[in-house]
Amino acid sequence: MDKRFAEQRAIVIGAGIGGLAVAAALANHFGQVVVLERDELPAEVRPRPGAAQTRHLHVLLSGGAAALAELFPGVHTRLIEAGAQLADVGADANFELAGTPKLPRRELNIYSWQLSRPLLEAVLREQLRERENVQLRELSRVIEIVPDENNRAAGVRVESREGKHDExxxxxxxDASGRGVPTLDFLKATGRPLPTETTVGTDLTYGTTVYSFPDGAEPDFKQAWVHGKAPEQGRAGFLVKRENGLWDAVLAGRLGDVPPIEDDAFLAFADTLPNQAISTALRRGRREAPIVRFGYPESRWRHFADLTDFPVGLLPLGDAVCNTNPVFGQGMTVAAKEAVMLHRLLAESGGHASSLETIGPAFLKEMEDLVKTPWSGATALDLAYPQTKGERPADMRQRSEYQAGVMKLAAVDPDVHRLMVEVRHLVKPANLLHTPDLQQRVQAVLQHPAASS
Structure with a gap:
């Protein structure tokens, strides 16, 4: 007899943002959801060692905030109460991509949720612990995914910190583990091929610290995003307000151009950015934490949807499938939207366990479609640097010119500005930036620059 989800257990590997989001999705359908995390899950707000980028700047985009609200009712109120900052990405943003027109400060009513990753994880964990059918198991390292007699995923083998094994x-x-090793190991162990991978080098290094500002000295924006013109300059800077009156300050360099960790040198690096907004602000503030570096060598996209014999009962999610240049801040939003996709597919199945045979391929295909937009946007900037390793699209020059034309229109047309941001925040599909009408206007701008004024 075909059992129903409500009689079954689901397991989530990893308690990062993707793992917590998908646990909330699964809790609506399965009788029990167990989240396995190798780190300690602290009651207080503090970084976890297993989350490599946890001390660095994190921003939840509008599309991600909407997705989490579907999975965690009331989460927006809880985030605000915890200190998360809302920023209108038009009116509250100082945005400059050198070589393109500076976007004006105008209200768009599209918001970034600005908070530390430890705070976001703590709020989501708190809500999950309120659900009777969800169990968060910390200090539990997944050794392997266990197959059944048909080489389907049937569970996991876990090791506790004391070395005790459990199945x-x-x-x-x-698999929301981030690196996707459990899924890749399971494919190899069951004699299946590994997915093809698309990689694009970034060779990016960024340094993050935290600043505070005395009364009356805070910047007149809530977020600044400044990037040099490719390929002449690969430096970028970010300054974002978050909880507890603190600001995340990030300076980034490419191809061996490593941001310094000494105060004077850090500020001198900021001085080289094409816009002095960040540099000026930092000199009015006070550094409250050490400068921590993080290296990001490449973006990777694993095409699991192309595998014809992907195992039933196993689904990778988030960075296990695709990770892109973190300076675009889309990773948490992508993972949250993937969790909502799975929630919908499970709801449409009628609760029958046998439907996993069709849900799996559908989910992998929808994920493939979802990540196309963030992948295209992030890698387009990365590939603008000749030294970057990766296959360049045959029409790369035309794409770059088109994007430049959209930016020119956005500088003078609030509706185009809003649409461009909605696409980047994964609120609207990217094809809306390529409607016949907009293409005609972009071409007019490119051929006759005065047409954009």
Missing amino acids: LDALLVI
Whole structure:
């Protein structure tokens, strides 16, 4: 007899943003959801060692905030109460991509949620712990995904910090581990091929610290995003207000251009950005934490949807599938939207366990479609640097010119500005930037620059 999800257990590997979001989705359908995390899950707000970028700047885009609200009712109120900052990405943003027109400060009513990753994780964990059918198991390292007699995923083998081994059965295993090693190991162990991968080098290094500002000295924006013109300059800077009156300050360089960690040198690096907004602000503030570096060598996209024999009962999610240049801040939003997609597919199945045979391929295909927009946007900037490793689209020059034309229109047309931001925040599909009418206007701008004024 075909059992129903409500009689079954689902397991989530990893308690990062993707793992927490998908656990909330699964809790609406399965009788029990167990989240396995190798780190300690602290009651207080503090970084976890297993989350490599946890001390660095994190921003939840509008599309991600909407997705989390579907999975965690009331989460927006809880985030605001916890200190998260809302920023209108038009009126509250100082945005400059050198070589393109500076975008004016105008209200767009599209918001970034600005907060530290530890705070966001703590709020989501708190809500999950209120659900009786969700169990968060910390200090639990997944050794392997266990197959059944048909080489489907049937559960996991777990090791505690004390070295004790345990085996948990499950109808569905979600790999939200970040690196995707459990899924790749399972494919190899069951004699299946690995997915093809698309990679684009970034060779990016960024340094993050935290600043505070005395009364009356805070910047007149809530976020600044300044990037040099490619390929002449690869430096970028970010300054974003978040909880507790603190600001995340990030300076980034490419191709061996490493931001310094000494105060004077850090400020001198900021002075080289094409816009002095960040540099000027930092000199009015006070550094409250050490400068921490993080290296990001390449973006990777694993095409699991192309595998014809992907195992039933296993689904990868988030960075296990695709990770892109983190300076675009889209990773948490993509993972949250993937969790909503799975929630919808499970709801449409009628609750029948046998439907996983069709849900799996559908989910992998929808993920492939979802990540096309963030992948295209992030890698377009990365590939503008000749030294960057990666296959360049045959029409790369035309794409770059078109994007420049859209930016010119956005500088003078609030509707285009809003649409461009909605696409970047994964609120609207990217094809809306390529309607016949907009293409005609962009071409007019490119051929006759005065047409944009």
